[in-house]
Amino acid sequence: MDNARPARFEAVYRETYGQIRAYAARRCDSPQDAADVVAETFTVAWRRMDELPPGEEATLWLYGVARNVLANHHRSEARRQARSVELDAGMADLYADSPDSGGELKAIAQIFRALPDDDRELLSLVAWECLDRREIATAMGLSRNAVRVRLHRARRRFSRALTEAGIRSTPKSRPVPAERSL
């Protein structure tokens, strides 16, 4: 193996580690699952270095990989898999507080979880990873127009479900960072 490969991988890893970890933590129900998704995502990246795009595109590519890894995780019959014995303490800390422990937030979370996977992913990439349409298109392998249309539908479905559940207000319980409009 030549030396350029590990060096390049390490550079990408350092650049994207926090983002991929956040991505996994936002979508997994347990710290173990999240840690696994992070490990698997970077393992795939290591194996597929030749396909890894340069620069900022690498993060988007990794989001796409993480999404596939996550889909496999969700499909596995039980949550349990032989886990790493190494405790990822930092990851466990992220789970100390559930973001949706409040009453109304919990209801919103339930409705959100019931949305189709693609809807959830689109809404999440906007709201959690703060990606714009072009970035989402790259991460999900869609055209920009498809993202626009699907995002519109996803928001509509979420909105409708919230209305049906009688939820009207915007929750104020969490700090909301500066927004990027989409």
Next chain:
Amino acid sequence: MKNTDEIDAMTRALARVRPGQPAGDPSDPEARRLLALITAEEPATAVGEPYRARHHRARHHGPRRLVLGLAAAAVLATVIVVGPGLLENGRGAATSYASSEIEIRREGDEYVALIKDPYADHQKYREAFKALGLDVEVRIVPVAPRKVGQEVTGVQGGVRESGERTSPSGMEDRDGKSCTARQKGCYLVLRIPVDLTGKAYLRLGRQAGPGEAYDEDGEMTATTEGGSLAGYRVDERTVGEVVPEIEKRGLKVTYLIMTVGPGNPGGFGVDPNRQSAPVGKDWIVWEAEEAASDTVRLLVTDKRYDRNPVYGGPRDDVITD
């Protein structure tokens, strides 16, 4: 409809990690360890042998390495596609393919591959897909009856744009009706989108022969509905209590000796060097898995823990029968 900002604000409120913020520093020890672990793997080897790597690694690395190796084992066991791209149609006219091992025909947006010989060399399948311009690697592995016809691990999302509601694989007869493995003229069938652009690795479950060990990565809980111990709970009991009950059911027992991390954070590792240790009657059983048609594997530890490491708490929190 609520306006866009409101919808996005509600979504933001659900984020565990603050939107836009990273979680974790690549200089942290755990981040360094993961990096070392991943880059220790020879990429070419791993891609060529994604399934056997688990055993291979486990056997050849010493204990120090093993702690790290555990995460790798879990990682290697999962399979993978890659690359988010795809789905812009237009690979040109499709053809069909037929050999004594596999037949592939196009149906609308999918290729439907019928596995005629599940015991064939996997390269034969690969050649078939390659002839149609697809890069698909299929391994067919023995699994518990409930898993037959299913993808044990494989690809979704980026590859199969039509979504999870399509049936990617199953057991079908030549008319496309679903059937069971024991029926004559029943084949393992795999569906691949014609516009697949990445490389897909898939593992499909086939019926195991009598006593044939199930593929490890297709682990199935034996105590849930349809399992060989359905209705009998083994979790948090002792080996001495559980084994006679299992033998009464005409089943054999093997063990997986779990390694539980400091503080029992939930989850466990498997240290191959410890697997031959004699298991005492007073050891604690945390779950049972299907190991073969006539065998179950008990997941055990030599002492009792405050909570079930397999589920990170009570089994009932995770499995609702």
